[in-house]
Amino acid sequence: MKKNKIGAFLACALLATGVSACSGATDPGAAPQASDKTITFVASPGYDNIVSLNALWEQLLAEHGYTFKTTQVDIAAGFAGIARGDLDGYIETWLPSTHGTYVDKYKDQLQITEKPFYDNDRLVLVAPKSVPENTISEVVNNAEKYGNKIVGIEAGSGEMKILPEVVKKYGATDKLKIIEGSTPATLAALKDAAAKGEPLIATLWEPHWAFASMPIKVIQDDLGAWPKPDQSHTVFSKKFAAKEPQVVKWMTNMKLTDDQFASLMSAVRETPDNPGAGAKKWLEDPENRKTADSWFS
Numbered sequence: 001m002k003k004n005k006i007g008a009f010l011a012c013a014l015l016a017t018g019v020s021a022c023s024g025a026t027d028p029g030a031a032p033q034a035s036d037k038t039i040t041f042v043a044s045p046g047y048d049n050i051v052s053l054n055a056l057w058e059q060l061l062a063e064h065g066y067t068f069k070t071t072q073v074d075i076a077a078g079f080a081g082i083a084r085g086d087l088d089g090y091i092e093t094w095l096p097s098t099h100g101t102y103v104d105k106y107k108d109q110l111q112i113t114e115k116p117f118y119d120n121d122r123l124v125l126v127a128p129k130s131v132p133e134n135t136i137s138e139v140v141n142n143a144e145k146y147g148n149k150i151v152g153i154e155a156g157s158g159e160m161k162i163l164p165e166v167v168k169k170y171g172a173t174d175k176l177k178i179i180e181g182s183t184p185a186t187l188a189a190l191k192d193a194a195a196k197g198e199p200l201i202a203t204l205w206e207p208h209w210a211f212a213s214m215p216i217k218v219i220q221d222d223l224g225a226w227p228k229p230d231q232s233h234t235v236f237s238k239k240f241a242a243k244e245p246q247v248v249k250w251m252t253n254m255k256l257t258d259d260q261f262a263s264l265m266s267a268v269r270e271t272p273d274n275p276g277a278g279a280k281k282w283l284e285d286p287e288n289r290k291t292a293d294s295w296f297s
Helices: 002-017 048-062 075-084 100-109 136-141 158-169 183-196 238-243 245-252 258-269 275-283 286-294
Strands: 038-043 067-072 089-095 110-112 118-128 149-151 177-179 202-206 216-219 230-237
Touching (some): 089 100, 100 158, 118 136, 118 183, 149 183, 158 202, 230 238
Parallel strands (some): 038 067, 149 177
Antiparallel strands (some): 089 230, 118 230
């Protein structure tokens, strides 16, 4: 049974990566669903955009008789699980650059939405607004001021795989050491540095709620080292796509504007212990509801 396969996968991922796994909560008021109506997607730790989108589809699919769960694993293990058919999909895959390595590796086992649901995903370096440096070149020329380091996120993320090439293009491999970490830790460091007006250079991406919540700015890529903006696609296992073509069609119909995506993340952040409640509140807005309903037509 699928449940046993997922259990075996999680045990393997736990031993191989040391990352814990858990299932996303569903509406406690919802009626129990049959196991063949359960959908399990990857939940990357620390990514609020992924949390928000998963929470939205948890609410929407429940209205159509499905139980939408999430399994928290490292992104590399997640794509491997999708390729095997142990997991059903990943809600927001950045292509062609950020997650391109994973998609290329498993492309024969994956089904990818033909059109993106969002098309302005950017990888960036950020710093507190208080620092005078506005470009990566200026940061490199003042590397000591920034502790000769870039505070990074999860080592397995697409951004961290691309970042060394960005640093290399600026001739800064020996000047700026990339520190691997986690998204929550990086955000905490940014918040602290911004509050104290201290210099810090860190990895982030757009869209992100932090730009509306903290006095931080994008450090401009004056040499064009970062890839061009990515587009957001949903990836499914071919096994799941064959089993649930209707669900794949619904999710393929998804389309979000900048304002809709930002407001969804903001709503979910207001209920951190219950992302589904934030997504449900977002759907109470008539325009948002109209948009979401159009995906099921």
